[in-house]
Amino acid sequence: METTCVLVVEDDPFYSKIYKTKLAKENIHSEIVGNGNEAIKFAKENKPALIVLDLIMPGKDGFETLTELKADPELRAIPVLVLSNLSQESDIKRVLDLGAVEYLVKANISIQEVVAKVRSYLPATQN
């Protein structure tokens, strides 16, 4: 069951709550953590099927977290979907270069589209 779990890394309580509510509603098993350190800890222990990663966070931010995830041979294979409100091209390029599968701007995408994206990275059994 661990492999179908989605790890959402999001510090903003509003977004956290929405992710939680919506993913539960969509029957997608998820775990929400508020910073990078927690995310890496959880990833190591649980090997989620997908990581949804925010970028601007207190403490270890999304860039650092992504770097660490991709540097870890055990975690490297987990797809990372970046969902942030940053939209500068250099940021997008940096994130994709670091190994994220996709970059989405939160405000420019509906929650339904987020769910569809998340599903597309999960094994077919969950769909």
Add this chain to the structure above:
Amino acid sequence: MNADKESDGKYAIAADASGGDTHHARFDAEETGRDTRAIEELRARNRYLEDIRKATVNILEDITESENELRKKTEELQKFRQAVDLSFDNMIITDDDGVILYANHAAEVMTGYRLDEIVGKTPALWGKQMSKEFYRTMWRTIKDEKQRYAGEVTNRRKDGKRYLTSVRITPILDDTSEQVKFFVGVGRDITEERKAQLQIMRHAAELETANASIAEQKNRTEAILRFLKSIGEGVFAVDAEGRIVFMNETAELMSGRLFNDVEHHPVADVFSFVREKQSVPEPFPIIEMTFSKKRTTAFPEQSFLVRSGKRIPISGTCSLIRDERQEVIGAIAVFQDVTKKHELDQLKDSFLSVAAHQLRTPLGSMRWSMELLLNGDLGELPDEAKEVLGQIYENSQRMTTLVNDLLDVSRIDQNRGHEEKKPVDLGGLLMDVVRTLSPEAEKHAVAISMALPSDSLPAIMAPPKHLYEAMENIVSNAIKYNRNENGKVHIAAEDIGRAVLITVSDNGIGIPKKDQSKIFSKFFRASNALLRETEGSGLGLSVVKSYIEESGAQVWFESEEGHGTKFFVKFPLVPTDS
């Protein structure tokens, strides 16, 4: 001969020798004897004869002497005359009324008159070229004041040619020094001399002027060089072979090389420029490019001067230097350090980035929350509540669009919204646009039709996302600003040879004439569009234009208010350099 002149001993003889002999003889005959008297008489006669002989000899001697003297004088005069005749200077002798008595050969040559034509005339024969006052003054000087005259006079030759003479006239006075007997005029044709003098003077003046203008030019050149030297921008120039011929102080500072050390060195040894394209630096030999393109070349964005591994961000241009025949004789480059501007740009970038993030964060969570509510994820809402929420949702979406538009515009202003060009399938792109916009078309009750050529369109090179956004914007406008009933939008694409032309036509509200020139300006919305759709930032078409032009294409439109608008986008098929 005056024999009475006792003082004149030479000719003195006994004055009464012939008349007084009677007196002597009588005295002697009375005092002495007759013989004695006869002897005495004879002696006296002898003495008398002797005296006469002596006097005669004297006279003969005198005559001989005079003859000698005369001969000598004549010879001298002959020589003098010869000299005068052969004299280079002309010489004329007149009587006291100016009637010519004599003229030498030079005078004939100068005046062009023969001697027989001259003698008996006055110098007026060739004169009369000066003012009356002039001759009056001259005449007063030589005749009344009996002074010498010297001056320059213009005369006229027999053949009519004028000439300038330098003359000196000397009055020759009689023994009493009271009366002028002759005038002797000596002159010389100084026409050529004067011409030469004038020529020399003119040359001298010209030389002076030339010197002055050379000095002035030198000053000016030096001033320009000084300006260039001290100008804040880096300036350097090369000759046609690309060798350094000038560098100012700023260029020296920025390159770290001194002009004196690198004069005539190939420019590539001194200045190394690179530009960064998609974060990859590549050499940008602006001098060579300017020479090969034969026109002014500007450093593109993200250009740098490389100096011992360090990169200085620069901007500037390079232009050809041509001589007066328009031949290229070199090139001059002007550039400036834009480090400060870069820093400022980066600050602005990060500010914009942060501002957009901060604005989007609440907008995004509001959006998602409202979507949960509208979707019934948190329980069904009463219809009335749903309606109100729907309005709130739309408004928040508008806010999001505004933030995105503002960000897009500021990116474009920095020329940084650059997207790499890729081959784009225009037909596919247009179909995607239509698919995305069909809900909106439905909402506005506008029918969309599309005409694509049966053969696939030639692939064009364009930044795909930007082109998509631009086309979406044009089609979206055609839908939004359409009529309330029977609205139509037609999209066509065709290969018109060397170019692909896309037309998006509608039968909507059109763009008023007065607004047409401003339609691509930032924050501008046509007056009728404002009435029609209160939303919209007025940024759409300015972004469209930037994106289309970034693709190397052109965009324009035709429109009639109340009848519709036709937008044209033309992509050249010849690959163009960006």
